Amino acid sequence: MKRILIASVAIAALSPLGAAAAERTLTISVYAFAQDDFKTLVYDPFEAQCGCKLVVETGNSVERLAKMEANKANPVVDLAAVSMADALAASRAGLIDKVDTAKLSNFAKLYDVAKDPNGDGMSVGYTFYATSIAYRSDKMKIDSWADLLKPEYVGHIAFPNVTTNQGPPALYMLGLALGKDTPDLKGSIEALGEKKDDIVTFYEKSSQLVQLMQQEEIWAAPIGRFSWAGFTKLNVPIAWATPKEGQTGGMNVLVLTKGSKNQDLAMQFMDFWLSTEIQTTLAEKLVDSPANSEVKLSEAAANNLTYGEATAKSLKLIPSAIALDNRAGWLKTWNEKVGQ
């Protein structure tokens, strides 16, 4: 009896291994954003197509990069979605491999800005977004980034913290408007520091802003276009500013982990994600703006996203190298002038 028991336990313990051998596993690392939509629109269809198992790790980019660094010798993640600047950081740290774009059937369809955002062949853009100012059109008029600091407005704005993705681009545009556009962002951080007691808050999560806008706590805030949809549902008039200095923004890219044993599968997944079909469904669900130029959107979706080659080209993005080399300095200046 005892022997039978041991044997059955052993078989039960082995069976998952048997299954894993038959079915390959691809591990991806992505932002913890809209994961329900991603599961139904991207992950499940891909699993069905490749006959493999997809393991999804989520978190903010710093956590995920730290994890990739810790597992450098024996990578767990095969493919990661990160910001442009983080892709350069990963590349500098030797964590990622060149992307062999010849193997991507959808590569030629991408907007030129998304093809090789950092110019090092290590990443491919899958979505980009504009960053501008959402504001109460019945209370104010925004024609310039500097309007945010006008005495009659400044007590009603929320500005992104320098630690968020929207912080540095917004500071960069404010610097442009103030005529102090140095890479160290000193001019704009100092200008904010002088008004820090008036500014309502330096937000860290854009999800908080809709409530603050609803409560009339704030009238305006620089935001990424991906969080715009929430504002349009409010029962107050909200407009998207087109400041004379232009709009800024960011791009997210896909990278391949160096030393991954599933690079072929990772490439397949990357190609799948960049395909016209997947990019269209993601955009129609307002999850991500498309980087694929063949995507044709309904007017409703186009109005809520960052859409079209002209828009993509017009965005004033901070070059990754500048972001990376200045990040520590931005935080230091911010903490000295604004943080206390």
Add this chain to the structure above:
Amino acid sequence: MFQNRAEALALALPAAVFATLVFLLPVAILLSEGFRAGGAWTLSAYTHFFSETLNRTVFLRSFRLGLEVTAVSAVIGYAAAFAIVNLPPTGKGRLIGLVTLPLMISPVARTYAWIVILGRTGIVNQGITGLGLSAEPLRLLFTETAVFIGLLQLFLPLMILSLISALENMPRDAIPAARVLGANWFQVFWKVVLPLTREGLVVGGTLVFTGSLTAYITPAVLGGSKVLMLETLMYQQVSVANDFVSASVIAFILIVMSFAANILLKRLATARNRR
């Protein structure tokens, strides 16, 4: 209960091994990070931490707010506990239930409620402008006041409950006896009630102080980055700057402050008792 110590130890062993492996060891490793640089033991991370004005400001603010919340909750707590203890059983049960109720609601929900209450269009500001105390709504959210109110509401129940149990253990006739012997109400409190309930105050005080010091959600939501506290700063160091050394320094400071608060409060209580 056990025939020998070995048996008792053997029974305690699994729990001890578990706690050591998954709690004590990781904490020790994390904390040791703050004392090491270039393979040698050093305090440089600590001197560097305190050399930055921002860090000093945040440290003092957390410490001060912790003290303020503890002191105010002790005052309100004594009053509430007195009132509740002297009620008939049904009323007492209901009120204790009311005091405990907030503890069963997630701190996230409780804290978000304050955003609505303290906002420009919230009930507090409506009252202030309605009564003509101010023409414009006051800025309450994202201020130290908001964090103070949030923390006080979060931890006051712990103080009240500790004091209720302490007051219930106090001999029933102690207060009438002191009154008969001519003590005024202040003397009754200072010389009779306080010494007899000191343990409740120590327990409540430690819970409130360490709670306020280590709460994350309340300062993050009601204060934001304009009112950084040690915990919000620690989060920033880890998840934004990826600086685990600074985070470990803050963690160590928080642990030391919590222990120090407990020891100090105990000392204060026994010192009063000896007199």
